[in-house]
Amino acid sequence: MKQALKHSMIHLAHRSGLVPTLCRIFAGRAAILMFHEIQQDHRSELTTGTSVALFEHSLNWLRQVGWEIVSFDTCLERLTADPGPCRYAVITFDDGYRDNLATALPILERNNAPFMMYVPTGALTRTLQSWWLGLRELFRIGDAVTIDAMGMRFHCPEFHEKVSGLNKVIEWIHQDYHRAEMLASTFKKAGISLSALNEAYFLNERELQKLSRHPLASIGGHTVSHAALSALDTPSARAEMADNRCYLEQLLQLPVRHFAYPYGGSKACGPREAHLAKEIGFLTAVTTRSGQVSDSKSDRFALPRVGVGGPFDTTTRFEVRMSGIQAAAAHMLQMRSFTSSAVER
Numbered sequence: 317m318k319q320a321l322k323h324s325m326i327h328l329a330h331r332s333g334l335v336p337t338l339c340r341i342f343a344g345r346a347a348i349l350m351f352h353e354i355q356q357d358h359r360s361e362l363t364t365g366t367s368v369a370l371f372e373h374s375l376n377w378l379r380q381v382g383w384e385i386v387s388f389d390t391c392l393e394r395l396t397a398d399p400g401p402c403r404y405a406v407i408t409f410d411d412g413y414r415d416n417l418a419t420a421l422p423i424l425e426r427n428n429a430p431f432m433m434y435v436p437t438g439a440l441t442r443t444l445q446s447w448w449l450g451l452r453e454l455f456r457i458g459d460a461v462t463i464d465a466m467g468m469r470f471h472c473p474e475f476h477e478k479v480s481g482l483n484k485v486i487e488w489i490h491q492d493y494h495r496a497e498m499l500a501s502t503f504k505k506a507g508i509s510l511s512a513l514n515e516a517y518f519l520n521e522r523e524l525q526k527l528s529r530h531p532l533a534s535i536g537g538h539t540v541s542h543a544a545l546s547a548l549d550t551p552s553a554r555a556e557m558a559d560n561r562c563y564l565e566q567l568l569q570l571p572v573r574h575f576a577y578p579y580g581g582s583k584a585c586g587p588r589e590a591h592l593a594k595e596i597g598f599l600t601a602v603t604t605r606s607g608q609v610s611d612s613k614s615d616r617f618a619l620p621r622v623g624v625g626g627p628f629d630t631t632t633r634f635e636v637r638m639s640g641i642q643a644a645a646a647h648m649l650q651m652r653s654f655t656s657s658a659v660e661r
């Protein structure tokens with residue numbers, strides 16, 4: 317019911333043609349957009365990333381309605397120095413996928429759009445336990461998938477059954493990241509090699525070195541092993557962040573000043589990780605918490621982002637999300653429930 321209401325609100329807001337006006341009223345001063353894969357064939361990748369069409373549309377639309385696409389550093393400078401009405405968008409990519417170079421870069425170049433790419437060491441060294449790629453492969457190739465650790469068998473010959481089954485298992489992992497390790501025997505039984513998937517889907521060291529020299533590119537840290545940092549003790553969490561930074565700086569011979577928490581939700585990062593990011597010397601750290609940046613006083617070590625992509629995203633949803641109206645409505649509802657509970661007390 318709540319979903320249906322949300323769906324109708326999105327379409328109503330979009331059909332009214334008021335999105336650019338709503339943007340001027342409700343949107344923050346900056347939005348950090350979060351992308352992962354930019355897929356030529358979104359369907360064959362079970363709609364896990366962002367389609368080329370949605371990616372291209374999002375860049376064009378931002379410009380049309382007056383968001384200036386800038387680099388992360390420029391955004392920080394402008395937020396501090398310019399109190400004016402301009403709005404800034406920052407494009408970020410997580411994990412270092414090869415299609416960011418092959419597919420997204422030509423579109424970014426056409427739009428003269430700077431971007432940040434957050435890269436974990438393990439993607440480049442092919443040691444990453446990229447369970448999400450393994451799971452996608454399982455559902456792509458199988459008409460029935462058994463996840464022993466979950467005690468579930470999915471009958472999935474049809475596309476929508478594959479997408480639904482895959483997302484159920486992903487959700488199960490997000491509830492407890494230790495569960496990812498329990499998938500190893502399932503992958504082995506199906507003949508799936510995570511290191512081969514890493515080779516196929518992630519940039520290699522040479523490609524990242526080349527990309528890092530591109531005038532539109534900045535490279536940020538994303539830990540050594542893409543670990544959920546909250547689940548680690550403090551020395552291990554610090555090493556995950558610091559060793560990745562050191563590795564990237566040596567490989568690229570460039571300073572690495574920005575960081576993205578792997579998974580980035582409240583189960584994966586909090587005040588301790590923000591403190592560590594600051595202590596290690598990063599200038600900013602981004603989460604996957606949904607939202608825009610209101611002003612220069614926002615916490616630079618817990619920055620929200622606007623995710624774009626996944627199985628249910630559309631150009632309409634993206635535009636309405638960027639208008640800030642959903643966040644404003646959620647905030648108003650929160651205030652209302654706070655006021656009524658205060659009155660009740």
Ligand SMILES: [Zn+2]
Nearest residue numbers: 410411578579
């Ligand atoms: Zn990531």
